Amino acid sequence: xxxxxxxxxxxxxxxxxxxxxxxxxVREGEIVTIIGRSGxxxxxxxxxxNALESVDSGEIRVEGRHVHAKMPxxxxxxxxxxxxxQAFNLFPHLKVERxxxxxxxxxxxxxxxxxxxxxxxxxxxxxxxxxxxxxxxQLSGGQQQRVAIARCLAMAPHxxxxxxxxxxxxxxLVGEVLKVMEAMAKQGMTMILVTxxxxxxxxxxxxxxFMHQGRVWEQGPPAKLFANPETPELAxxxxxxx
Amino acid sequence: MNFLPLWRYQNxxxxxxxxxxxxxxxxxxxxxxxxxxxxxALKGRITPLRWLVRSYIELFRNTPSLIxxxxxxxxxxxxxxxxxxxxxxxxxxxxxxGAYSVEIIRSGLDSIPRSQVEAGQCLxxxxxxxxxHIVLPPALRNAYPAVTSQFVLxxxxxxxxxxxxxxxxxxxxxxxxxxxxxxxxxxxxxxVVYFAMAMAFKALFAIIAAAAFRWxxxx
Numbered sequence: 001x002x003x004x005x006x007x008x009x010x011x012x013x014x015x016x017x018x019x020x021x022x023x024x025x026v027r028e029g030e031i032v033t034i035i036g037r038s039g040x041x042x043x044x045x046x047x048x049x050n051a052l053e054s055v056d057s058g059e060i061r062v063e064g065r066h067v068h069a070k071m072p073x074x075x076x077x078x079x080x081x082x083x084x085x086q087a088f089n090l091f092p093h094l095k096v097e098r099x100x101x102x103x104x105x106x107x108x109x110x111x112x113x114x115x116x117x118x119x120x121x122x123x124x125x126x127x128x129x130x131x132x133x134x135x136x137x138q139l140s141g142g143q144q145q146r147v148a149i150a151r152c153l154a155m156a157p158h159x160x161x162x163x164x165x166x167x168x169x170x171x172x173l174v175g176e177v178l179k180v181m182e183a184m185a186k187q188g189m190t191m192i193l194v195t196x197x198x199x200x201x202x203x204x205x206x207x208x209x210f211m212h213q214g215r216v217w218e219q220g221p222p223a224k225l226f227a228n229p230e231t232p233e234l235a236x237x238x239x240x241x242x
Numbered sequence: 243m244n245f246l247p248l249w250r251y252q253n254x255x256x257x258x259x260x261x262x263x264x265x266x267x268x269x270x271x272x273x274x275x276x277x278x279x280x281x282x283a284l285k286g287r288i289t290p291l292r293w294l295v296r297s298y299i300e301l302f303r304n305t306p307s308l309i310x311x312x313x314x315x316x317x318x319x320x321x322x323x324x325x326x327x328x329x330x331x332x333x334x335x336x337x338x339x340g341a342y343s344v345e346i347i348r349s350g351l352d353s354i355p356r357s358q359v360e361a362g363q364c365l366x367x368x369x370x371x372x373x374x375h376i377v378l379p380p381a382l383r384n385a386y387p388a389v390t391s392q393f394v395l396x397x398x399x400x401x402x403x404x405x406x407x408x409x410x411x412x413x414x415x416x417x418x419x420x421x422x423x424x425x426x427x428x429x430x431x432x433x434v435v436y437f438a439m440a441m442a443f444k445a446l447f448a449i450i451a452a453a454a455f456r457w458x459x460x461x
Binding site: 050052075076077078079081082083085087089090091092093094095102103106107135137138151152155 | 357358360361363364367368371376379383455457458459460
């Protein structure tokens, strides 16, 4: 059974149908990269997976359970699914440590005595142990994004979603974030990414999903997809992304 | 000009100033609680409640505070609710301060981007936890300057309570004037006292802000 099962999902914003029947399976431990032009529905699809957006029809299942905004254990579900955003979304009024430990403490995952150690542990994994007492505003964009990843890791998620997490970064800061994600991939984390980083998609992902006009247009292993795109839309997208 | 006749009334002046402070602080605390609750209601989904809060704000912001105090002191007793002068003024000024606070705090809440709420929800926090730990602290910081200047207006506005004979500073001044006939001197003195209290509060608010809002501003 796939960890994430997406079946014929439709989603409309106002008069615009953003998702026109998307189906997709993601197995445990798989790294799936969703690529496509802006407006192709990839970010919306990602946000549907943890019920930030509701779907109009179709069904999304994660770990076999139907995901929707009114599910009774939505909070528990979201603790198992981490999401990292383009704009980092760190809490500006909390130091790095508190950014990380707020949710584990409030949801009872850990007690007060274990908080500092947890923050140190996940910060070490993103290479920022020395920033534990910094304010988010004192960090570079790349560092903020790594803290955002650490904040998710502190909840020990089963699945990580990345929504264009390097798009807001200066080019020289992209690498440090990708490196952290690559390390997570190696440790077997199931990951679904929306990204414009073709290098990362090519080298780290198990599968590329090309979305076009609200549909999964083409998908397959990166080597095959990049070398021999079957559809002219993907061929032109790859050419323009280079 | 002769300030000497006022000297023997110094205790009354001090007592008056204390009552003014009490009235200000009580009304401010109650008003702020109204402000937070009202702002939450305004952002909530219960339409009749939103309508009620909206009416309350318009009513209290578009009528004279003096009349609000009079209505509570003179009119409510005819419906069986009789409050002493100080309490009447405190209720009226709380409602007055609350009406402004709702709008100030609502705009503070509106200044927090939706993405902050989403980040909290995605970590599995409840609506209340997101509000209390993620939205409210930065919202209060953004609302703080407006709240404090409204607070000073409230401090000065407590002089209206003299009209229902609450023993605050302005009322005491009237009493002293009637005894000494030293109008200019009396009002000069309490003017200085009001000014000093306002400046002291401003200094206090700056200290509180420095302690409570320690995180750096967005660049």
